[in-house]
Amino acid sequence: MAQQSSGMEFLCREYLKNNYIDPETSERLGVKRGLRNPDGTGVLAGLTNICDVVGYEKGPAGEVIPTPGRLIYRGVDLNELVREAYEHDRFIFEEVSWLLLFGSLPKKSELEKFQQIIAEHHNLPEHFIEDVLLRSPSPNIMNKMARSVLSLYSYDERPEDLSLENLMEQSINLIAGLPTIMVNAYQLKRRVYDKQSMFFHPPTPGQSTAEHILSTYRADQKFTHEEAKLLDLCLLVHADHGGGNNSAFTCRVLSSSGTDTYSAIAAAIGSLKGPKHGGANLKVMEQLEYLKAGVEDYRDEDEVREFLRRIIRKQAGDGSGLIYGMGHAIYTISDPRAVVLRQKAEKLAVEKGFEEEFRLLCLVEKLGPQVFAEEKGNKTVCANVDLYSGLIYKMLGISQDLYTPLFAISRIPGWCAHRIEEVVFANRIIRPAYKYLGVRQKYKTLEERG
Numbered sequence: 001m002a003q004q005s006s007g008m009e010f011l012c013r014e015y016l017k018n019n020y021i022d023p024e025t026s027e028r029l030g031v032k033r034g035l036r037n038p039d040g041t042g043v044l045a046g047l048t049n050i051c052d053v054v055g056y057e058k059g060p061a062g063e064v065i066p067t068p069g070r071l072i073y074r075g076v077d078l079n080e081l082v083r084e085a086y087e088h089d090r091f092i093f094e095e096v097s098w099l100l101l102f103g104s105l106p107k108k109s110e111l112e113k114f115q116q117i118i119a120e121h122h123n124l125p126e127h128f129i130e131d132v133l134l135r136s137p138s139p140n141i142m143n144k145m146a147r148s149v150l151s152l153y154s155y156d157e158r159p160e161d162l163s164l165e166n167l168m169e170q171s172i173n174l175i176a177g178l179p180t181i182m183v184n185a186y187q188l189k190r191r192v193y194d195k196q197s198m199f200f201h202p203p204t205p206g207q208s209t210a211e212h213i214l215s216t217y218r219a220d221q222k223f224t225h226e227e228a229k230l231l232d233l234c235l236l237v238h239a240d241h242g243g244g245n246n247s248a249f250t251c252r253v254l255s256s257s258g259t260d261t262y263s264a265i266a267a268a269i270g271s272l273k274g275p276k277h278g279g280a281n282l283k284v285m286e287q288l289e290y291l292k293a294g295v296e297d298y299r300d301e302d303e304v305r306e307f308l309r310r311i312i313r314k315q316a317g318d319g320s321g322l323i324y325g326m327g328h329a330i331y332t333i334s335d336p337r338a339v340v341l342r343q344k345a346e347k348l349a350v351e352k353g354f355e356e357e358f359r360l361l362c363l364v365e366k367l368g369p370q371v372f373a374e375e376k377g378n379k380t381v382c383a384n385v386d387l388y389s390g391l392i393y394k395m396l397g398i399s400q401d402l403y404t405p406l407f408a409i410s411r412i413p414g415w416c417a418h419r420i421e422e423v424v425f426a427n428r429i430i431r432p433a434y435k436y437l438g439v440r441q442k443y444k445t446l447e448e449r450g
């Protein structure tokens, strides 16, 4: 593509001349900007049985009272699932995929059957790797995954069939197949863009999703049980976050129009890629580099605090004014996923010699809310799931190319569950209103325009 040309400058000037919207106008007209109520809580847009995200209570006068965060998958608290995975030393992502999709906890025999089905579906359709992956590499794996999901349409004999049976089959194919697509897309990116060797290891029968990812990602296919368990935990904590998060809502908006599964899931991947959503895990690690370069003494809280202040003032970092890994639309005091990941990151950081980076992230978590309160008012902010996940992946030796794609892999069961719920039960096209602000203008002929 050509660099931005003077032609583009001229077109942009024309755009800006005619398209200003004063941010005050939203408030004046009572627009629910970002689909938020005036107190910052989300506008009620639907009903779901899948997942509950709790970050505050409403007081007697309707005021927001911050509470420690809780994440509940189909009635089961995330912390119980984490405990189960560790106390019984089990891989749990497949069980949680079942829980999110069907709403029940599988019996032992059901779980074993389901794990087997998922493992069998790690293989992609015949010729898919050659025809779709190898022919069009992308420097960005989220982009490649979205395109691959769209391409799966052509390998499905019933892509438009909206029956429950078919939606389930497509969901299982995506949950099992996308990890393979992700790793292969990454290997190709390495070869084409990084000029390194690529490895197309075939799936090993019987592996959990976490084991499958590590064994196809690594050149020697070796990994420890602890490493696979940690990756499985990451998959677990990212698996769903209610119907209102940007990517699930995107999936629900598309699904409400009656479109096919591949279009809806590809759009959700596109949404998750954004730096205010799942893309924040990559941004956090970039921010860590800015911090390391901009702060002389990592232990000096005043220095770190000052740097965070400069980030919010758009004088440091990527210039967006955002402290990545901090803040959340629902959580106020804590995001339970960040709490779990911080504990795991700490243990691994000590083992692998990443304590300095871990401590810096902890300082962001500690000082971010103070700086935020001073600079932005008294809203309670906390660390979110993206603050520690990137460091965990880095300590597992996983390339930053895969930080956000791993979030997408984890979230597929959630997106599929929301799509099915939208298609089967909601059954009304999502269609909010926009107030037209433009002025009437009379059509003029080319001659009249001068």
Ligand SMILES: CC(=O)SCCNC(=O)CCNC(=O)[C@H](O)C(C)(C)COP(=O)(O)OP(=O)(O)OC[C@H]1O[C@@H](n2cnc3c(N)ncnc32)[C@H](O)[C@@H]1OP(=O)(O)O
Pocket (backbone or CB within 6 Å): 034, 040, 275, 276, 277, 278, 280, 312, 321, 322, 323, 324, 325, 326, 327, 328, 329, 330, 376, 379, 384, 385, 386
């Ligand atoms: C998986 C996930 O999606 S978790 C979230 C991952 N995203 C990030 O970590 C990016 C950084 N965080 C953010 O951008 C935000 O906190 C979000 C997008 C997560 C939530 O945003 P919102 O709910 O709209 O925040 P909220 O409405 O309370 O924002 C109020 C103000 O605080 C600002 N703000 C919110 N979070 C941050 C932050 N981390 N750093 C700086 N400013 C922030 C907003 O930009 C807004 O400023 P403005 O009034 O000047 O426009």
Ligand SMILES: O=C([O-])CC(=O)C(=O)O
Pocket (backbone or CB within 6 Å): 053, 240, 241, 244, 245, 246, 328, 329, 330, 384, 385
């Ligand atoms: O709920 C949100 O807005 C974002 C989030 O944390 C997620 O999707 O995991």
